[in-house]
Amino acid sequence: MELPFxxxxxxxxxxxxxxxxxxxxxxxxxxRRYKNESGRDGHMISSDLEAKVYAAVRMPATYGAVRxxxxxxxxxxxxxxxxNSAKYDELDLRCEPEDVSASPVMGKTIPIRSVFDIGAxxxxxxxxxxxxxxxxxxxxxxxxxxxxxxxxxxxxGEDLMKADPGLSASAQWKKFDLLTxxxxxxxxxxxxxxxxxxxxxxxxxxxxAKLWEATEGILLIVEPGTKEGFAVISEIREKLxxxxxxxxxxxxHDGPCPIAPGSSEVNRAASAKKAEVTRATSAVADDxxxxxxxxxxxxxxxxxxxxxxxxxxxxxxxxxDEKYSYIAFARIPQDSPxxxxxxxxRVLRHPYITKGQIDLTLCTPNGIEKTTVRKxxxxxxxxxxxxxxxxxxxx
Numbered sequence: 001m002e003l004p005f006x007x008x009x010x011x012x013x014x015x016x017x018x019x020x021x022x023x024x025x026x027x028x029x030x031x032r033r034y035k036n037e038s039g040r041d042g043h044m045i046s047s048d049l050e051a052k053v054y055a056a057v058r059m060p061a062t063y064g065a066v067r068x069x070x071x072x073x074x075x076x077x078x079x080x081x082x083x084n085s086a087k088y089d090e091l092d093l094r095c096e097p098e099d100v101s102a103s104p105v106m107g108k109t110i111p112i113r114s115v116f117d118i119g120a121x122x123x124x125x126x127x128x129x130x131x132x133x134x135x136x137x138x139x140x141x142x143x144x145x146x147x148x149x150x151x152x153x154x155x156x157g158e159d160l161m162k163a164d165p166g167l168s169a170s171a172q173w174k175k176f177d178l179l180t181x182x183x184x185x186x187x188x189x190x191x192x193x194x195x196x197x198x199x200x201x202x203x204x205x206x207x208x209a210k211l212w213e214a215t216e217g218i219l220l221i222v223e224p225g226t227k228e229g230f231a232v233i234s235e236i237r238e239k240l241x242x243x244x245x246x247x248x249x250x251x252x253h254d255g256p257c258p259i260a261p262g263s264s265e266v267n268r269a270a271s272a273k274k275a276e277v278t279r280a281t282s283a284v285a286d287d288x289x290x291x292x293x294x295x296x297x298x299x300x301x302x303x304x305x306x307x308x309x310x311x312x313x314x315x316x317x318x319x320x321d322e323k324y325s326y327i328a329f330a331r332i333p334q335d336s337p338x339x340x341x342x343x344x345x346r347v348l349r350h351p352y353i354t355k356g357q358i359d360l361t362l363c364t365p366n367g368i369e370k371t372t373v374r375k376x377x378x379x380x381x382x383x384x385x386x387x388x389x390x391x392x393x394x395x
Contacts, residue, residue, distance in 0.1 A: 001064045002304035007127055010163035011056050012308050014156075018049075020312075026053045027312045051152040055122040055160065057312055062124035062222075064303040065324035066193050069222050070132045072249045072390065073328045076342055077218075113142060116187040116214060119178060119195035120146035123157035123171075125222075129191060130167050145187070147176035178207050188217040197223050197232050204232070208239050218248065218330050225298030225323025230259075233297070233325045245329040250299070250390065252343045253365040259297045259348075297348065297363075298325045299390035343392030345369070350389050358384040362393060371395055 002008070015023065026049055045051050112133060117126045126146055133142055144167075148154045154173045161168045176183075178195065192211055196204050211219060221236055223229035234257060241247060247254045300321045310316070330340055345362040352359040356375045361368065373384040373395065380395055387393055 001067060001301055003060050003063055003306075004127060004131060004164070006163040007059070007063075007160060008306055010160045011059065012306065014052055014159070015056060015308065023053055023056075023312055026050055027057050030054055030057070045150050045153055048152050048155065051122060051150070051156040053312065054153075055124075055156055056308055059122055059124040059127075060303045060305070060309060061320065061322035062121070062193055063128045064301040065222050065322050065326070066125045066128035066191065066220075067132060068299070068301040068390070069220060069249075069324065069326040069328070070128060072326075072392075073218065073220055074132065075392065076248050076328075076340055112188040112217065114187040114189070114216070115142060115144040116183065116190045117144065117146045118176075118183075118190065118192040118211060118214075120148045120157060120173070121153050121194075123161060125191050125193040126157075126161075126171055127167070129189065130164075130170065134166075142170055144171040146171055146173045147178075147183070148173065149175065149177045151175070178210065179203055183210060183214040186214050186216040190215045190219045191222075192220075193222040194224065196221065196236070197229055204235065205239065208236055209243075212240055212243060212245065212329070212331075215329070215331050218328060219245075220326065220328045222324055222326045225296075225300065225325050227296050230296035230298060230325045233327050237327055240329050246332050246340055248328040248330050248340050248342065250297070250326065250328075250343070250346050250363075252345050252363060252392075255365065257297075258363065258367040259295060296325070298323050300324070344394045345392065347387050347389055347391045347393050351384065351387055353385075358387075360384060360387065360393065360395075362395075 003011075030045070030050060030053060045054055115126070115129055115133075117123070117129070120126060123146055126144055130142070130144065146154075146157060148157065154175065158168075158173050161171055179199070190211055196207060199207055211221070219240075221233070223232050237247070237251070237257060241254055251257070300323045302319050302321050305313075305315060305318050305320060310318070313320075332340070345364040347360055348363050348368070349361040358373045358381065360371050360373065362371060373381050375381050377384075383393070384395075
């Protein structure tokens with residue numbers, strides 16, 4: 001996955017003529033600040049140059065994480081709006097056949113006419129939403145509002161969006177502090193990415209309630225794929241389920257999460273399966289040092305690096321794997337045609353492939369399960385071969 005061409009070009013032009021060493025220095029300071037000062041409700045970006053460097057370094061990963069999460073959310077919404085998309089196969093959004101046939105809303109559309117990007121930063125999530133929605137036939141133009149506290153970020157975000165006239169015409173930017181301001185209206189889709197983990201625990205509860213109150217249809221929250229990020233997602237899950245929200249993804253159920261923060265259930269399941277497969281040929285599998293003792297729910301997307309991105313991060317590899325955690329909820333009034341078709345199970349770890357079989361660690365309504373799919377299983381085996389961490393899977 002990579003940024004849209006217009007955005008990549010705009011970022012490079014924005015930093016053209018700047019001294020590389022100065023940009024690296026600013027990048028290192030931003031990294032230090034986010035690593036050491038997150039969770040304190042503080043201001044992370046203040047100057048124009050910091051905002052520009054932030055955009056160059058972080059927009060590819062944020063765009064990729066939000067875009068990937070959106071694809072998982074959209075595949076859980078059964079509607080001809082998604083199924084009949086011209087770019088359907090490219091986006092890999094197909095609901096599984098049994099889910100599609102069972103949906104009572106087939107033949108209808110679920111239009112998203114308004115979007116709120118809360119804590120928009122330099123606009124990466126908005127670009128991801130615009131790209132995702134542009135893949136489908138919308139009955140009317142989408143109106144996007146980017147809410148951002150920092151003036152430097154708002155300016156850079158607006159400037160970058162001028163590279164795409166369609167997006168620029170659809171989006172407006174507003175000064176907004178999630179801690180102190182009230183959202184003026186509601187939107188069909190509300191997105192918050194890499195925001196709530198920067199708040200104190202006491203402030204986060206009110207922010208979650210504020211985001212849900214502004215949601216007319218779908219709320220998507222994306223956080224870092226770290227233990228801390230997953231702890232935030234777990235907190236959101238608990239609060240919004242208690243508030244009556246309908247869970248869309250990634251969870252295949254709305255019961256207690258089988259991976260409480262700090263739990264090792266997933267890795268125990270995966271390690272036990274791996275040990276079972278390899279024990280006959282290697283004593284290494286019995287080494288207790290090989291069994292991980294901590295785990296959390298997260299996924300990953302591979303993002304292409306530009307020349308500038310590699311330069312700023314002193315990287316040689318032409319890509320990076322962004323780990324992220326996410327959760328999505330829907331508000332479904334009694335008279336709404338909207339229905340959710342959740343995944344029957346979710347692949348939690350990279351499939352473990354050996355000759356003639358594939359071992360999967362799955363989150364299911366019954367908890368964490370491990371299953372082996374063999375070549376003789378035919379179509380199921382073919383689907384398992386295409387699976388990656390984060391995908392839905394029926395077996």
